[in-house]
Amino acid sequence: MDTQVIGHRTPRVDGENKLTGRADYTTDWYVEDMLHGYPVPASIAHGTLEALDIEPVLAMPGVVAVYHHGNFPRLYRSPSSQAHQDQVSEVRLPFEDERIHYDGQYVAMVVAERYEQARAAAQALQARYRQDDGARPGLLYTREDGRPLESEGGSRGDPESAYERAPVKIDHVYGIAPESHMQMEMHATLAQWRDGRLIVHESSQGVIYQQKAMARIFDLPEEQVEVISHYIGSGFGNKLFMWPHAVAVAAAARELGRPVKAVLPRQQDMESGGNRPASRQRLRLAADEQGRLQSMRHDSTTETSFVHPYVDSVGSPTLSLYACDNAAISQHLLEVNHGTPCPMRAPGEVSGIYALECAMDELAIALDMDPLELRRRNYNHEDPAKGLPWSSKHLDTCYDSAARRFGWERRDSAVGSMTEGDEILGWGMATSSWFAGRQPCMARVELRADGTVLAACGTQDIGTGTYTVVAQTVAELTGVPLDRVEVRLGESSLPAGPLSGGSMATATTLPAVAAAVRAAIDELKEVATDEDAPFTGADPDGLTFRDGALVDAQGKRVTFDELLTGQKLGSVNGDGQAAPGDEQQQYSFRSFGAHFVEVRWDPAITRLRVSRVVSSIDIGRAVNPATARNQVEGAIVMGMGMGLFEKLDYDPRDARLINNNYSDYIVTSHADMPDIDVELLDNPDYAFNEFGARGVGEIGLTGIAPAIANAVYHATGKRIRELPITIDKLLDI
Amino acid sequence: MMESSETSAQAGETVTVSLTVNGEPRQLQVTPNVVLLDALRDDLRLTGTKKGCDHGQCGACTVHVDGKAVNSCLRLAVMCEGRHVTTVEGLARDGQLHPVQRAFLEHDAYQCGYCTPGQMMSAAALLEDERIAADDASVREAMSGNLCRCGAYKNILEAIQDARRDVTAGTGEGA
Amino acid sequence: MRSFAYRTAEDISQAVTTHGADDHVAYVAGGTTLLDLVKLDVMRPSQLVDINRLPLSEVETLDDGRLRIGATVTNTDLAHHPEVKARYPLLSQALLSGASTQLRNMATTAGNVMQRTRCPYYRDASAACNRREPGSGCDAMHGINRMHAVLGVSDACIATHPSDMCVAMAAIGATLTLEGPEGVREMAFNDFHRLPGEQPEKEHELRPGELITHVTLDTPVEGAGAHYLKLRDRASYEFALASAGAVVAVEDGMIREARLALGGVATKPWRAHEAEQALHDQPASIETFEMAAEAALQDAVPHEHNAFKIPLARQAIVRALREACKDAENANPQR
Incomplete structure (x- = not known):
């Protein structure tokens, strides 16, 4: 497809709003008569709330109400069905009973006139608990495995006997600590009721899902609930599905007859607003002398809370990434007394690929083979898990290009052999991958008499650039310049769009927007060929639309704004929808890439820094x-x-x-930045959708941690199998 | 710094704080436990300044007080009597984006945009501060009080160094 | 953050009078520690006395060559002060390794002397902490204590003193000027912070209502080199796992004088006297540095998760001494 706008770099269409402070994040909404809610977190993780001393708090300045188990209105649980799009992050309602299942679980919510008043009252609220013994600690502190998950298993061939027969094998256990999303904008809700209708501003990656879940919980018709999320201070998965704070805020607003807003304090956001669960993964790989994989087994355990069975599917990439006739995955789920986990960027796969790609490095060492060469020898051209060809796979090009730019051929495989002054260089690599998914989607496009075009869809822009790519699509298909395209997202009243998750939003939304553009143009042609119109009597199919105008075979050209103005019409509308189709039976869809990492290791002061990352990623069309x-x-x-x-x-x-x-949970700071060289291959995947785009949000995360771990081994000779690789693990004590 | 009168307030007592915000004289009616960040947002509705941690651990709330970048979450509103506060809303002048804003747009130096006002306020102060060296490593270190979980640091650095050319060429003016 | 009263003070005596030696009244300058802890409900002052208007924002060289720093001089201004950069590079380096640009713009010299521990159990009002609530116990002792101290610990408390600035001051040597209801007095910097012992809640020697008005640095060691090395997980904006501040004067390859202090590993800013003795009149060599490092950590007491800090601190010492000696050579090539 020869394109003018799509595939070309353009500044974000919402950029100026973000740069001037005008972008309206949920936290930025203030409405008349609004109250401030402040949840009160439990200070135990396992036990019972025995008493709350409410009266003194009610007497504090500005306090309007305190909600808790004793006075919270009766509501219904959402069925939390993915199929019905009413999934929630935690099915247990707030204040449902007095059991405490995790640290930070809400025991009350104070509502006050001012934020400071709500906070002071929440801190003053005295709670008495009965703490039970035997709080189950996280996966990293127990050998328990929990229950097996039939749904997460899979196998082919006979991995067990193939493993026994093979000459070269490795068998190791890898662990990943639980992680926090640490999105910059905390969870936030503003709820208001108008004439029985619930209007919710929420920092959400899925306004449609939240609309449906709220409707179930408050027993309302869906159309009586509106959820709005124009700008999201990112989410990384923990804002896909609604959390209990939103229910508490909406209920308080209903009871009090006034709007209520709550922004979770960072502490509460981390305790009760989602996390990536810890995982423990056993990898058994076996190869022949030439490095051809004979057997792969990947047995995992992940954790969840006692109130919601979240499953992080870590094993699935192992069945697809390499050519191997004998492979099996299994998974267990263990309930622990932590806040409920949820999807976090590249959920499941990033964890599984970490273990797999470290194991591949260990196998390469066992084979005395270059780790990149091991990957090449096990390259596949079809998805062994599905028995279908890949729609478009260029991982070999990724390996070649990234290795060349990195200088991989200069790698001395001996541990600790590449030195520079006090420092030792470590070079490691890993494969990167994320499945390509697509959902059904609807969109609406209006060509308007003022010469602008509106595109609307009930999806969201979480910072990935959805506003911009939708505008680019409209501009591409209409020829109308970007500054005359308006995009509306993040409202559940708009045509139903997808979650902003799983790297699916672009691939899902753009085909629907394109269909809507075409429908609007068809409508315009109908108008243009009506009586007393510029193309009266012409065959609509004989007209073409380009650069914002209808043109006939004779070259007569009328812009759509001239046409609409002349016909005294404000706009013509097009509704579009798109969904995955037959291609799903013909191909398997997945993105691939490769990361090469250099670390610098100063053993005399145990200082480890990532100094260079070179990546090639194939996401179809960018x-x-x-x-x-x-x-x-x-x-x-x-x-x-x-x-x-x-x-x-x-x-x-x-x-x-x-x-x-944010001080004790360490995320990467600006000073940690290595030199980064990212190449995006440009191989449109037209089997997947008409734009050839597979999505890009998750894939970059997969493969980084194992490439680092492999580089650390190369530099230090220490194989750290539990993330994160902190200083204490690198020191010989 | 402007001389100003004594401030005294009992617990829970609302007092008037006079200060200059983005060049305009403003008054706040606040109790002593109101933090500058919340006063800017809740009272003046200058919501461009963001709360990310409320404890000086992320930098999203960075504003300039008397020309210096500070965490507005760790300053009481009553401590700002007579002070000059600049927020992201005051970065653009006369309808023209500040060079840092232009460079952030051009270099795509953000994703979700939530840490961005704080990033830009730190960047604008940095470019006016001769004590901070202009090399990349020094800028990275000086900008490390602004966390970006989307990880747009590469583009943020490029934007700052690009804006530096504008600022030093005199086409821009620091806030 | 609960409710409190607030009052500005125009001069020192007004500040002291307003404070009234009341345990529930706190002075506030930068506020970066105080307001953080008030928000966490760990500190619950009834009143704050704002000392930002006091005439304590100057840095001046005294006639005897010492440098006198006003209480409200910010970390940024101190780090970049020409006299500090030229004569006390260790202090400048230590300051710039701490916190962030914004926090350094707010945090003051006296405030940083008063910085509180980052022990997560201290910072959690519902946890057991002898420092916060005497007699309540210590959840850190058998808890997550990776960040905790190995030097100067007691059975009551193992909380780390977090300041970088104080490590430099401990090495350089300084005098605090204190003013309170009973008048003005001076105290050696290294006598100011207390070991936790049986009473970890008594963190320092300030009397009720006293205000730190100045920190006066000792005259620098002549011809010395200096280096502050901070080891931590990420590259910036994080507290030290171990840090070492070294000032070393070398003559003819022999160490004439050495000052060494440690951060991130001790319950107070830690002057390593035993290590200094091991360095004195010894050749400026890695072997000497390693002996000094051994001496510095000989009394270290590890807990479950922080044993790694002992070898890490040794590494910080050896490298800081090496770099300080290099710095001395560069500054005095003729020696």
């Missing part, structure tokens, strides 16, 4: 190369955190979260 590249670069930054810094520290004695803040 609709906007600037925003797409930014996604991968940002994922590398997050992957450094996963590899080196990030760990939610729960005290194993009582399962309380110790580092519930």
